[in-house]
Amino acid sequence: MKKLVQILFFVFIFFSCDKEEYEPLVFENPEIDLIIPDNFPDLNNSFYGNIPTKYGVELGEKLFSEKRLSIDNTISCASCHIKTNVFSDHNKIAVGVEERLGIRNVPPIQNLAFLQFYNWDGNKLQLENQPLVPIITFEEMDSSILEVIGKIETYEEYLDLFYKAFGDKEITPDRIYKSIAQFEYTLISANSKYDKVMRNEGEVFTENEAKGYQVFKDKCATCHSTELFTDQSFRNIGFPVNPSTDEAGRARVTGLAEDAYRFRVPSLRNVEYTAPYGSFGQFATLKEVLDYLDNGVLESDNLDVILKENNNRIPLTEKEKENLIFFLKALSDNNFIN
Numbered sequence: 374m375k376k377l378v379q380i381l382f383f384v385f386i387f388f389s390c391d392k393e394e395y396e397p398l399v400f401e402n403p404e405i406d407l408i409i410p411d412n413f414p415d416l417n418n419s420f421y422g423n424i425p426t427k428y429g430v431e432l433g434e435k436l437f438s439e440k441r442l443s444i445d446n447t448i449s450c451a452s453c454h455i456k457t458n459v460f461s462d463h464n465k466i467a468v469g470v471e472e473r474l475g476i477r478n479v480p481p482i483q484n485l486a487f488l489q490f491y492n493w494d495g496n497k498l499q500l501e502n503q504p505l506v507p508i509i510t511f512e513e514m515d516s517s518i519l520e521v522i523g524k525i526e527t528y529e530e531y532l533d534l535f536y537k538a539f540g541d542k543e544i545t546p547d548r549i550y551k552s553i554a555q556f557e558y559t560l561i562s563a564n565s566k567y568d569k570v571m572r573n574e575g576e577v578f579t580e581n582e583a584k585g586y587q588v589f590k591d592k593c594a595t596c597h598s599t600e601l602f603t604d605q606s607f608r609n610i611g612f613p614v615n616p617s618t619d620e621a622g623r624a625r626v627t628g629l630a631e632d633a634y635r636f637r638v639p640s641l642r643n644v645e646y647t648a649p650y651g652s653f654g655q656f657a658t659l660k661e662v663l664d665y666l667d668n669g670v671l672e673s674d675n676l677d678v679i680l681k682e683n684n685n686r687i688p689l690t691e692k693e694k695e696n697l698i699f700f701l702k703a704l705s706d707n708n709f710i711n
Contacts, residue, residue, distance in 0.1 A: 400537045402426045405555075407486075410563045412571070412600050414487045419499040425555040428537035433556030435534065436549060441524040442507075443470050443514035450507065450553070453479045457710050459643040460560065465654025469513040476512075476617040478654045481647050483709065484640065486558040489605055493636045493652050496626045500554040505546070518546045562642055562709040563600075570703075578703065585700030588693045593641075595679060602641040602704065608677045609635045611670025611685060615653045622652070631675050645705045659701060663694045 405425040409416070436442070438451040448470050454460035460482035467475035477493050491497040497506070507513040508521060522544050525531045532542040539548055569576035578586060589597075598604045607623045614620075614634060623632035636652050650656040656665065666687040670680055680686065689697070 400428065402428045402537060405430055405559060407559060407561060408563075409561065410568070410600065413484075413563065414599055414601060416486050417489055417500075419501060419554075420486050420558055423501055423551050423554055423558075425558050426538065428534060429539075429552050429555040430559055432531075432534040432538045433552035433554065435531075436525075436553050437556055439525070442516060442521050444516040444520070445470050446524075448514055450504075454482050457646070459483055459562070459646050459710060461647045463648065465649050467513065469507075469510070470515050473512045473515075475510075476615060476620050477652055478649065480639070481643065482557055483560055483562040483642060484601055485560065487601055490637055494623050494626050495607060495637050500557060501547075501550045504550045504553045518549065521549070522546070560709075562706040564708045565642065565706040566703040567700075568706075579699065581696050581699040582703045585693075585696035585698065585703075588689070588697045589700055592687055592689065592693075593697075596638045596677075597641050603638045606638055607632065607635040608638055609633070609673055609675050610666075611673060611676050611680060612651050612665070613655045614671065617653075620653075633675060634673070635675065641701060642704050643706055643709065645702045646710060659698050660694065663689055663697065667694070 403426065405427065407425070436450075437454075438449050440446045440449045440452070442449060453462050453467055455462050458481070461479045464479065466477060467479050469475065480493060485491070485500055488500075489498070491500060491503050492506070497503045505518060508516050508518060526544050531544065535544055535548060536542045538552060566576050566578075566582075570578055596604055596606065596608060609622070612634075621633055623635040623637075624630065626632075644650075644659065648657060648659075650659070650662050656662045667689045669684070669686045670676070672685060676685065
C-alpha cells in the first residue's frame, strides 16, 4: 500500500510539472489608439463591438492581402483595393478571378469606421458583414469561407496570429470577418491640405482653391456634407445608366421602384486618386463629371430634387469647374496613400 501511495505521488508531481512547463504563453493585445479628428462624425455602433487591437489589425491586414481567399489563389482584397489608389483601382468595373467582370466600380476604402452603410447600394450595415461578399461572389473570388479556412489553417503563421488576436488558434468565419474589419477601421484619412487649413496648421488655400471651395459650398455641399464629404444618403443624380440588367441601384436592396439607380453619395476625400468615376466608371476625369452635370443629366421620375429644381443640371462656368477641381485636389491626403 505504501509503495502504491509513493507511485501515485510521483505521478502527480510529474503531471504537475508537465503542466507548468507547457503553460500557454499569454500575449498582450492592446487596443489601437486611433487618431480621430474632433470634427469628424461619431464612430458607428459596430466599431465599439470590434475595437481594433494590435494583433487583430495585423491579422486583418494579412488576410486583406491573402490571395488564398479566392478559388484559384489569384485574387485578394488588396488586388482591387490598391493603397496608392485610396484602396480602389483604375478599372471601370471590378475584375475578379479568371478576368470575370463585375457590374460596378471598385469603391475606395477610407474612413469606414464612420459610415452607416457599405457598398454602392448600402446592402451591408456592418463592416463585419462585408468581407464574405467578395469571397463568395462568382465575379470576384468565387470561393467559400469554409474553403478559405481549409487553406489557411495549415499555416503556422496564421494559427499564431489567431492565437495572439483571439486567445486560441481556432479559425472561424466570424474571426476572419472581424479581423479584416479591424484593419479597415484603422484606415482613417484626415490629413489633406484642406484639413491642415481648417486646423490652422500653417497651410492656406491658393486663390484658385479658395474660389473652388466657395463653388463647392454653393453647389456641392448639400450632398457632399460633413467632414467625410458625403451625407451618406442614396440619390439618383441622372448619371448614364449601367447597361447591365442586374443593376438597379438601391432598389436591389429595398425592392422599391423609387430607389431605382439611387447610389450612396461617395466621399470626395482623395477623389483625385479614384478615377474613373461613377458607379460603373462612366467618367474618366473629374472634368467629365462636371461637364456632364453642367450640360444636363438624364431625366427620371426619382431624379434628385436638387437637380429637378435646376432643370436637371448643376450649372457651372468653365472657370468654376477649373477652380472646383483645384479645391477637390486639396482634399488629397498624400500621407494616407503613401
